[in-house]
Amino acid sequence: MPLLEAEGLTKVFRRPDKDPGLRGSLRHLVRRRYTEQVAVAGVDLAVEAGEAVAYVGPNGAGKSTTVKMLSGILVPTAGSVRVAGLVPHENRVENARRIGVVFGQRTQLWWDLPVQDSLALLRDMHGIGPKRYAQVLERLDAVLELGELLPTTARKLSLGQRMRADLAAALVHEPSIVYLDEPTIGLDLAVKDRVRAFVRQIVADGTTVMLTTHDLGDIEDICRRLVILDGGRIVYDGDLQAVKDAYARDRVMHLTLAEPPASAGGIAARLPLARVSDGATDRELTVTFDRLAVSAVDVLAAASAEAEVVDVRIDEPAIEDVVRKVYAGELRPGAEGVA
Numbered sequence: 001m002p003l004l005e006a007e008g009l010t011k012v013f014r015r016p017d018k019d020p021g022l023r024g025s026l027r028h029l030v031r032r033r034y035t036e037q038v039a040v041a042g043v044d045l046a047v048e049a050g051e052a053v054a055y056v057g058p059n060g061a062g063k064s065t066t067v068k069m070l071s072g073i074l075v076p077t078a079g080s081v082r083v084a085g086l087v088p089h090e091n092r093v094e095n096a097r098r099i100g101v102v103f104g105q106r107t108q109l110w111w112d113l114p115v116q117d118s119l120a121l122l123r124d125m126h127g128i129g130p131k132r133y134a135q136v137l138e139r140l141d142a143v144l145e146l147g148e149l150l151p152t153t154a155r156k157l158s159l160g161q162r163m164r165a166d167l168a169a170a171l172v173h174e175p176s177i178v179y180l181d182e183p184t185i186g187l188d189l190a191v192k193d194r195v196r197a198f199v200r201q202i203v204a205d206g207t208t209v210m211l212t213t214h215d216l217g218d219i220e221d222i223c224r225r226l227v228i229l230d231g232g233r234i235v236y237d238g239d240l241q242a243v244k245d246a247y248a249r250d251r252v253m254h255l256t257l258a259e260p261p262a263s264a265g266g267i268a269a270r271l272p273l274a275r276v277s278d279g280a281t282d283r284e285l286t287v288t289f290d291r292l293a294v295s296a297v298d299v300l301a302a303a304s305a306e307a308e309v310v311d312v313r314i315d316e317p318a319i320e321d322v323v324r325k326v327y328a329g330e331l332r333p334g335a336e337g338v339a
């Protein structure tokens with residue numbers, strides 16, 4: 001049985017439609033009018049225990065509204081939802097014991113308290129005994145290196161430190177499902193890697209993860225399944241690798257050379273399947289290539305044969321590019337080999 005199951009999950013917000021000023025308010029009292037906003041429109045989703053699912057879509061697609069219904073904060077307008085056998089909004093407290101939530105842009109730590117006090121408050125709120133708490137903290141410390149953070153108030157933490165502390169706060173009660181919303185936003189690469197490795201570890205340990213992010217790296221590192229939401233509806237639910245192979249194959253390599261090249265023609269001639277163009281300065285070149293047709297090593301070898309390469313950077317395609325292609329109808333849900 002899936003750990004998380006939603007059928008026809010729908011949320012319609014109703015906003016009072018009134019003219020400004022007192023007269024508008026009075027008129028609204030007499031004749032009420034509302035504008036309806038369908039935020040989530042019949043989502044069917046089944047997630048098995050231990051799965052890691054990327055839940056993506058453009059701004060306003062309905063991701064947060066879905067997560068709020070899954071965590072019991074919002075009551076669905078229609079449809080059904082069960083998380084670990086419970087209807088979240090009917091069992092908010094019990095549901096809260098089973099889930100963890102991390103918002104990259106907000107913190108659930110008490111701003112003016114040392115991290116250790118925030119964690120202790122959460123321990124008490126969840127009724128965790130001292131022995132179990134010590135074990136969990138030890139396990140979290142081993143991967144998140146909490147030691148230096150514990151005596152520090154949340155307001156004094158760097159963004160990366162705060163994220164490590166927030167992950168600990170979300171996991172201190174060992175939830176079976178964790179919702180992560182942009183968990184690596186604003187973090188530098190080293191910290192990003194660490195957060196991703198940690199999330200991979202909890203997935204390997206059996207935790208179910210639902211990840212909302214615009215960072216393709218997060219998704220690739222953590223999830224095998226991609227669910228794309230648009231206008232409140234799921235437009236794709238399937239294997240991440242299939243989508244990437246089909247629609248996110250282009251890589252862009254930025255090369256910095258020791259000297260301006262006599263011409264980009266030599267490199268282009270060695271790479272007939274790639275597109276070579278001028279970079280931002282006269283010592284830079286940009287090579288765009290399909291990673292299934294040409295490897296990054298081939299591109300570097302071709303460039304090095306023609307000029308002295310002093311620096312290299314590769315841009316990965318953004319998940320938005322993939323999402324945009326889905327909207328353009330280039331990838332259809334249920335298409336052969338991808339769903």
Ligand SMILES: Nc1ncnc2c1ncn2[C@@H]1O[C@H](COP(=O)(O)OP(=O)(O)OP(=O)(O)O)[C@@H](O)[C@H]1O
Nearest residue numbers: 013037038039057058059060061062063064065066
């Ligand atoms: N409390 C609310 N009252 C009225 N409308 C709302 C409310 N919350 C969300 N909406 C609307 O519902 C739609 C879906 O919003 P939601 O926040 O779920 O999208 P999202 O995919 O999480 O977007 P983002 O990536 O910007 O966070 C939007 O049109 C939003 O304006």
